[in-house]
Amino acid sequence: MNPTPVGVDIAKSVFQVHYVDPESGEIVNKRIKRARFLEYFANRQPCRIGMEACGGAHHWARQLIRMGHQVKLMPAKFAKAFNIRNKSDAADARALWLAVQQPSKAVAVKTEAQQAVLALHRMRQQLVKFRTMQINNLRGLLTEYGEVMGQGRAALDNAMPGVLERVAERLPAVLIDTLREQWDGLTKLDQQIDEIERRLRRWTQQDSAVKALTDIPGVGALTASAAVATMGDPNAFRSGREFAAWVGLVPKQTGSGGKVILLGISKRGDTYLRTLLIHGARSVLRHAKSPSAWLQDIRKRRPSNVVTVALANKIARTIWAILAHGQPYRSDHVSTKLA
Numbered sequence: 001m002n003p004t005p006v007g008v009d010i011a012k013s014v015f016q017v018h019y020v021d022p023e024s025g026e027i028v029n030k031r032i033k034r035a036r037f038l039e040y041f042a043n044r045q046p047c048r049i050g051m052e053a054c055g056g057a058h059h060w061a062r063q064l065i066r067m068g069h070q071v072k073l074m075p076a077k078f079a080k081a082f083n084i085r086n087k088s089d090a091a092d093a094r095a096l097w098l099a100v101q102q103p104s105k106a107v108a109v110k111t112e113a114q115q116a117v118l119a120l121h122r123m124r125q126q127l128v129k130f131r132t133m134q135i136n137n138l139r140g141l142l143t144e145y146g147e148v149m150g151q152g153r154a155a156l157d158n159a160m161p162g163v164l165e166r167v168a169e170r171l172p173a174v175l176i177d178t179l180r181e182q183w184d185g186l187t188k189l190d191q192q193i194d195e196i197e198r199r200l201r202r203w204t205q206q207d208s209a210v211k212a213l214t215d216i217p218g219v220g221a222l223t224a225s226a227a228v229a230t231m232g233d234p235n236a237f238r239s240g241r242e243f244a245a246w247v248g249l250v251p252k253q254t255g256s257g258g259k260v261i262l263l264g265i266s267k268r269g270d271t272y273l274r275t276l277l278i279h280g281a282r283s284v285l286r287h288a289k290s291p292s293a294w295l296q297d298i299r300k301r302r303p304s305n306v307v308t309v310a311l312a313n314k315i316a317r318t319i320w321a322i323l324a325h326g327q328p329y330r331s332d333h334v335s336t337k338l339a
Helices: 034-042 057-066 076-080 089-099 112-143 153-167 173-206 208-213 221-231 240-247 271-287 293-301 304-325
Strands: 004-009 014-020 027-033 047-052 070-074 251-256 259-265
Touching (some): 004 089, 034 057, 057 070, 070 076, 076 089, 112 173, 112 221, 112 271, 153 173, 173 208, 173 221, 208 304, 221 271, 221 304, 271 304, 293 304
Antiparallel strands (some): 004 014, 014 027, 251 259
16 A cells, blocks of 8 residues: 655644545545654654654654655745745644645755764854954944054954054944953854864764765865765765756756746755855866866866856766765766756
8 A cells, every 4th residue: 555645743842643534435634743743653664754844853764764754855935835824833734735746856865974064063153153243343343543454364353453453543442342242252253163173073983974075175064064965965966967957956947938038047056055166166166287188178268157067067967966865076077967
């Protein structure tokens, strides 16, 4: 028998379940307390459960898979298309029940180890964001007193001692002390970011898949660990081209009447991973001593930003090929089929 499709809208305290009973044909749409959610599915026949890939979804998916159920995690935009009524928990559960029965690309269920690595990346990303906000805030506040500093961290560090000395002659000491504390706080943020990066590098040396990816030009410990953890199961993608499209490194398409127009990149998928890939590609373009013939040719025909994205696309395909086939990186490898 085919497993019964079930739509589950997860939340913090109350979950909504929607399905059609295969024996009686009854439409079931009920609320379940979070503490009794697993108990509800513990003694049921295997079901095909559809959930939105949101906070906590991977945890519940792992628990349900251990019970023998099939779980399909779906992007929020895909599931939203099936909600044709006002938004509510019941309507969302029904939309997920409809969506799980349609062919679509599922989000791979991540292991706890993969989510642990992603947690480190998210904390690092947040600290970098705080540091940038702090730098911009200090520059903006001091601009109000006629002290204009250059952009970037180095310019701020070089100028701050002199700036604080000048403004101390005409501003209250409480403000000067606070500005100095905020400037010193940047060093603490640097230390926290460096410590997370050191831990990621140590993990890189222990994981063979991540270590293999660091041989690719433009892929360091951060990009490699983020790619492995974000991708989940490489076999969830049919090709490197599909993985690159999933990351959002391919053009959007529009058109009608047989005419197709290519736009900028779609920017779908994980923004953080896509950013790391593009930064890695930009680094290769700046520092490559002997660029490949393909790279030299595309540089002659396309603007620099287009070249950067094209190289990031190629790096993403290479990452998938190494993880899917379990082979080391070879700079002279020539693919005999579309990857």
